[in-house]
Amino acid sequence: MKTTRELRKELQFLEELPSPNFVIQRVISLVSSPETTVSQLHDAISMDPSLSAKVLKLANSAYYAVPKKIAKLSEAIMILGFKTVRNLALSVFAKESYFSEPIPGVDEKKLWEHLVLTAMAGEVVAEILSFPNREEVFMAGLFHDLGKIIMGLVSPRYLSGIVEYARLSKKQFHDVEKEFDAPNHCELGELIFEMWNMPEIVVQVAAHHHDPFNAPDEALKDVVSMVHLANAVSNIVLEGYGMNFAIPLVDVEVWKYLRLRPKIFEKIVNRTHEKLRYVEEF
Amino acid sequence: MTDAMRSGKYLHIHLCEDSMLYFFHRVVLCVRGYEVEERTLLSSSSRRLLVKMSASFLREMASSSASSDVYSALVSVLKSTLTLSWYQIIVPTPKGYEASLIEGEPSEDLTPYLDWIVSKKSPAFIHSDDGVAILLLPLVFKDQVKGIFAGGLAGTEVDVELQESLQIFSYLAASTLVNIELSESLAEKNKIIEESWNFLKGLLDSFPDQIVVYDNEGVAIFKNQAFDTQKMPPSCLTTLEQMLKSVALTKQTVSKEVECENERFYSIEVMPLSFGENDYLLVRIDDITGTKELERLKKIDQMKTEFVANISHEIRTPLAAIKAYAETLKDSIEDLDTETLSDFVNTIAEQTLHLEGIVEELLDFSRVELGQLQLERSETDLVSLVKNTIASLEKLAQERGVELRTHFDSASVTVSLDPHQFRKVITNLLSNAIKYSDPSKAHKWVEVEVTTDEDNAILVVSDNGIGMGKEEKTRAFERFYRADSSLTYEVSGTGLGLSIAKEIVEAHGGSVEIESEKGVGTTVRVVVPK
Numbered sequence: 001m002k003t004t005r006e007l008r009k010e011l012q013f014l015e016e017l018p019s020p021n022f023v024i025q026r027v028i029s030l031v032s033s034p035e036t037t038v039s040q041l042h043d044a045i046s047m048d049p050s051l052s053a054k055v056l057k058l059a060n061s062a063y064y065a066v067p068k069k070i071a072k073l074s075e076a077i078m079i080l081g082f083k084t085v086r087n088l089a090l091s092v093f094a095k096e097s098y099f100s101e102p103i104p105g106v107d108e109k110k111l112w113e114h115l116v117l118t119a120m121a122g123e124v125v126a127e128i129l130s131f132p133n134r135e136e137v138f139m140a141g142l143f144h145d146l147g148k149i150i151m152g153l154v155s156p157r158y159l160s161g162i163v164e165y166a167r168l169s170k171k172q173f174h175d176v177e178k179e180f181d182a183p184n185h186c187e188l189g190e191l192i193f194e195m196w197n198m199p200e201i202v203v204q205v206a207a208h209h210h211d212p213f214n215a216p217d218e219a220l221k222d223v224v225s226m227v228h229l230a231n232a233v234s235n236i237v238l239e240g241y242g243m244n245f246a247i248p249l250v251d252v253e254v255w256k257y258l259r260l261r262p263k264i265f266e267k268i269v270n271r272t273h274e275k276l277r278y279v280e281e282f
Numbered sequence: 283m284t285d286a287m288r289s290g291k292y293l294h295i296h297l298c299e300d301s302m303l304y305f306f307h308r309v310v311l312c313v314r315g316y317e318v319e320e321r322t323l324l325s326s327s328s329r330r331l332l333v334k335m336s337a338s339f340l341r342e343m344a345s346s347s348a349s350s351d352v353y354s355a356l357v358s359v360l361k362s363t364l365t366l367s368w369y370q371i372i373v374p375t376p377k378g379y380e381a382s383l384i385e386g387e388p389s390e391d392l393t394p395y396l397d398w399i400v401s402k403k404s405p406a407f408i409h410s411d412d413g414v415a416i417l418l419l420p421l422v423f424k425d426q427v428k429g430i431f432a433g434g435l436a437g438t439e440v441d442v443e444l445q446e447s448l449q450i451f452s453y454l455a456a457s458t459l460v461n462i463e464l465s466e467s468l469a470e471k472n473k474i475i476e477e478s479w480n481f482l483k484g485l486l487d488s489f490p491d492q493i494v495v496y497d498n499e500g501v502a503i504f505k506n507q508a509f510d511t512q513k514m515p516p517s518c519l520t521t522l523e524q525m526l527k528s529v530a531l532t533k534q535t536v537s538k539e540v541e542c543e544n545e546r547f548y549s550i551e552v553m554p555l556s557f558g559e560n561d562y563l564l565v566r567i568d569d570i571t572g573t574k575e576l577e578r579l580k581k582i583d584q585m586k587t588e589f590v591a592n593i594s595h596e597i598r599t600p601l602a603a604i605k606a607y608a609e610t611l612k613d614s615i616e617d618l619d620t621e622t623l624s625d626f627v628n629t630i631a632e633q634t635l636h637l638e639g640i641v642e643e644l645l646d647f648s649r650v651e652l653g654q655l656q657l658e659r660s661e662t663d664l665v666s667l668v669k670n671t672i673a674s675l676e677k678l679a680q681e682r683g684v685e686l687r688t689h690f691d692s693a694s695v696t697v698s699l700d701p702h703q704f705r706k707v708i709t710n711l712l713s714n715a716i717k718y719s720d721p722s723k724a725h726k727w728v729e730v731e732v733t734t735d736e737d738n739a740i741l742v743v744s745d746n747g748i749g750m751g752k753e754e755k756t757r758a759f760e761r762f763y764r765a766d767s768s769l770t771y772e773v774s775g776t777g778l779g780l781s782i783a784k785e786i787v788e789a790h791g792g793s794v795e796i797e798s799e800k801g802v803g804t805t806v807r808v809v810v811p812k
Contacts, residue, residue, distance in 0.1 A: 034330075034443035065401070067394040068408065078407035078415060081449075082442045127403055128425045132453040134404070267425075 017153060018097035019196050023048045024089060028199060031086040041082060042074040045089060054092045055085060063120075063278035083135035091116070091142055091282055098149050105160030106152040106243075114234055114241040115142055116282045121230035121237070121272040128268055129258060131222060140205035140227050141234075143198070145242060147189030147206060148173070158182070166245050173243045174210050186210060213253050225254045233272050332447040335359050336454060343458065349466055352459040356431060357383055359451075360419075367414060369433035374400060379430075389414050389434050400427045405448045407440055415440065419448055421456035428456050492567040496526060497560065512569065515542040518550070525552045526563055539570065546571040589778075596640055600633035607633075646706065647778045650785040657700040657789055664695040664704075664739050664810075665732055671708040672730065675716065684719050684745075685727040686712075695732055697739045697812050703786050704810075708741070710779040711806050715745040718804070738792075739812055744805040750798040758796055759784045 020028070026044045030036045045052050052073055059076035060069060064084075070076045077085050099112040122141035126134035152159045166176045177184035189206030201220055205227045208215040212224040228251060235241075235248040250260070342355030353371045360366065368386025372379045379396050390410045399406060399418045403425075408416040419431040431452075438444070486493055487507035492514075495504040514522070521540050529536050529552045537551040549570045555562040607626045611618070618626070649655050672686055679686050708730075715728040723746060731742040750758060759781055784794050792810035 031442060034441065034446070036442045038440050065398060067398050072409075075409040078409050078440055080406070081404065081445050083446075127422075130422065130424050130453065130457070132450045 014150075014154070014192060014195065017150065017192070020090075020093055020198075021048075023051060024093045025197070027086050027089045031082045032199065036082065038074050038077045041077055041085065042072070045073055045085070051089060051092055055088045058088045058091070058281065059085070061278065061281040063275070063281055081135065083139075087119075087135055087139050087142065090139060091119075094142065094146065095282065098146065103149060103152045104156035105163065106149060106156075107241075108149065110238075110241040111145065111148060111243065112282075113279050114238055115145055116279045117238055117241075117272065117276065118142070118144060118227070118230050118234040120275040120278070121233045121268070122227055124268055124271045124275065125226045125230050125233070125258075128264060128271070129226070131226065133223075136201055137223055137226050137230070139199070140201050140223055141230050143193065143202050144189070144205050144209045144227050144231060145185060146192070147185030147187070148243065150188045150192055151185055154188070163243050166243065170245045172246045172248070175246070212251060212257075221257070225257055228254050229258065229260075229268070230272075233269055236269055237272050237276060331363070331443050332450055335363055335447060335451050338362060339451070339455065339458075349459055349462045352455060352462060353383060353429060353431075356421075356455050360431060360433065364417070364433070364435055365437045367434035367436040369431065372396065372430040372432055374427060374429070386434070388416070388432065390416060392416070392418075392432055396430065399430060403427060405445065405452060407435065407445075417448075419452050421452050421459060423453070423456035423460045428459050490569075492565075494565045494567075495555065496563045496565065498530065498562070500526065503562070509567070514548070514567070515544050515546075518542045518548055522550055522552075522565065522567075525550060526565070529554055529563055530561075547574040593640070593644070597637065600637045600640075603633045604630050604637070643778055643782065646782050650782055655703075655785065655789050657703060659698050659700055661696050662699050662701045662704070664697050664699075664741065665690050665693065667701055667705060668708055668730055668732055668741070671705055671712065675709065675712050678713065679716050679728070682716055682719055683726055684716050685725070687727055687729040689729065689731045691733045695734055695739050697810055699790055699810060700786075704790070707783040707786050707808065708743075710783045711741075711743040711808070714779060715743055715747060715804070715806075718745070718747040720746065720748045720801070720803075734812070737811055738809045741808040741810070742805060743808075744803065746803040749800045749802050749804050750796075751800045755796055755798050758798075759794070 023044065027041065030041050030044055045055060056070065056073060056076060058064075059080055060066065064080060066079055068079075070079060073085070076088075080088075094115075095112060099108045102108060119138045119141035122137035123134045125131075126137045131137070148159070162173060162176050162180065165171070166173050169176070174184065174186075186207050186209070190203055193203040193206055200217070201223055204215050204217060204220045205224050208224050209227050209231055212221065212228045215221055215224045231242070232248040232250045235244050250265075254260075339355055339359045342358055343351065357369060357371065360369070366385075368388055370381045370384040370388070372381050372392070374396075389412060390408070395406075395408060395416075395418055399420050403420055403422045405417065405419045408418065410416055415435040417431070417433045417435055419433075421428045421430070483506075489506060489508060492509035492512060493504070493506040494502050494509050497503050518540055521538065525536055525538060533554045535551065535553040537549065540548050540550060542548060547570045549568040551566045551568075553564050553566075555564040607630050611623075611626055615623075646655075668688070668690075672688065676686070712728065712730065719726045719728075726746065728743065728745045728747075731740075731744075733740045733742070787794050787808055787810065790810050792808060795807045795809075796804065797807070798804040
């Protein structure tokens with residue numbers, strides 16, 4: 001961690017990276033306050049007409065398959081919920097800021113699909129394991145590997161080196177990072193989300209989705225473990241999209257902690273596979 | 283937390299330091315083998331309303347344990363939280379959706395939304411055209427929608443807290459429902475188990491055999507009815523305890539037949555029994571008195587058959603001689619000289635006496651058998667009685683080449699006894715000793731001894747004859763029993779003598795003991811009180 005802290009000083013331009021604008025920040029803070037009403041959130045998003053339109057489009061997507069056409073943002077909030085609408089806004093922000101232009105060394109389209117599918121897999125996991133806060137898992141899943149793209153922006157050569165080495169040696173991206181013993185995508189993600197004041201859950205998942213049992217906050221262990229599992233599932237369904245070139249493994253401790261069984265795991269993989277066709281919508 | 287789980291008869295809601303909520307439901311806690319769900323809920327913002335709803339749900343459920351009550355509790359909680367213009371519970375079934383607990387009319391047809399909400403698995407507020415939102419609240423547990431609450435929201439404004447609380451609350455209600463259903467199905471299973479146990483117990487109770495199972499500490503953990511009703515006498519129980527100890531050590535099945543003081547025979551079988559990780563001892567006790575009695579009767583029947591055959595032979599031999607001599611006399615009495623005549627007549631007389639003796643013995647036997655033996659006691663000198671008897675057997679002894687020896691402590695021993703009957707005893711013992719002499723021995727002898735002690739006169743007849751084995755010895759006094767019972771008639775006799783002798787001595791208040799070794803000889807000791 002020390003190296004990362006040092007890195008922070010050196011890499012001033014991290015601050016110059018696109019960060020959540022006022023509207024997005026307002027959405028995040030509104031949804032975490034219990035008193036927020038439908039109209040308040042509606043008004044906040046409406047301040048950005050382009051965001052509103054994109055959120056509405058996503059709300060009407062086949063992924064949510066709402067039987068009735070949603071014409072207004074307030075209806076989307078009522079039907080899909082505050083948190084889902086927040087997730088949609090975040091996804092619009094992430095895609096526009098980081099995945100709309102080519103970045104050297106990264107197949108940004110594939111990485112985006114990996115992130116979206118991990119978020120969906122996270123919802124599937126939460127559903128099957130009856131965890132009630134599945135929107136949080138979705139959000140954390142969506143951002144868990146953003147560190148990889150940050151890495152591409154900071155040092156494209158370093159990133160493409162890792163990817164190339166991982167591809168040739170058929171290894172996991174993260175295992176190669178460990179071999180190189182340099183700042184890794186988890187640390188970069190943690191760093192940038194802390195800078196953005198993102199919810200703690202996003203920060204922790206980004207930092208610990210490869211070692212869920214090192215997460216400092218006991219209370220977040222559930223979500224971190226679920227995203228860890230969702231990441232593995234997403235890597236199985238979309239092989240190589242997350243820049244991993246080995247068979248993804250689920251941590252034994254996570255397996256035990258979530259009380260997984262081979263049957264349940266199979267169900268999660270199959271259900272995630274069904275979600276694949278909705279990935280493009282995001 | 284674990285304390286709460288153990289004590290938990292009802293739903294537990296814990297507000298922990300980290301502002302998270304945990305819940306458990308009583309049913310989970312009392313069901314063995316069911317994994318307790320423990321999930322951290324990330325809803326620090328929505329605690330107040332959720333706790334309020336959960337608490338009132340808990341109150342509603344406190345007095346009930348039927349799964350059908352969950353829905354009415356849910357309705358009552360939602361009614362007090364929201365302003366509902368109408369509501370109903372919709373349960374997905376294989377045949378379609380079934381509505382129940384209906385109150386009021388839905389403002390819009392719900393059908394298009396039902397499949398969607400079942401796959402969405404989280405609450406939604408449908409915005410309807412007349413401004414009344416429709417709440418669809420699915421009860422989801424482990425990826426399964428148990429039921430849907432549908433209701434019209436008249437005035438309630440939807441905020442983050444309400445949405446979040448409803449989402450978690452529906453999870454709570456669903457897990458309560460599932461747990462109650464689980465406990466109901468377990469109760470049902472228990473009932474089936476109990477029924478089949480009763481059936482088995484009934485079967486075991488209807489057995490005539492006694493069946494008991496002991497655990498390895500010697501406590502009877504199962505007894506069938508027969509064991510409880512047929513009380514085992516203490517001596518049998520002692521035997522049983524010994525058997526249990528030895529089987530517990532050896533792990534080998536042991537069975538024994540025991541005769542008890544209540545004159546019943548029991549067959550006891552103890553076998554080791556492993557069930558799971560524990561060792562038990564299974565005991566089966568069978569009352570075999572009937573079988574034993576039958577065996578005894580069969581033996582007696584066989585002995586009687588042998589007896590009849592034997593006696594016919596015994597009677598026929600002298601009778602044949604008498605008949606032959608008498609016929610010769612009848613046909614040619616004039617041709618015979620005096621010497622031959624007297625020889626013939628002597629033989630006839632001798633054989634008649636022999637026959638008389640056999641008949642006499644039979645009569646004695648039946649008298650003894652009917653309990654009609656009457657003693658005519660007089661002061662008798664046992665020594666001279668013995669001497670007289672020996673004199674009458676001198677001839678038999680000579681024929682068999684047996685030396686008769688006597689030993690008397692004093693010249694006369696006076697005892698009060700029936701001389702006629704007692705003579706039979708002496709005759710019988712001596713003639714047995716002579717008859718069963720060992721032909722393989724060069725020097726054959728029989729010794730008669732008369733001694734006394736303070737109270738008794740003792741008569742001992744010993745020989746170096748063929749002797750008896752253990753079994754023959756114990757059966758020697760049995761009626762009809764003959765050492766040689768194979769109908770080969772090597773040795774003549776009715777097989778009644780020794781049994782009669784014993785009866786006579788016992789009628790005198792005395793006793794007979796027998797010592798014998800096969801191939802060495804036999805000693806019979808008669809003790810009569812003076």
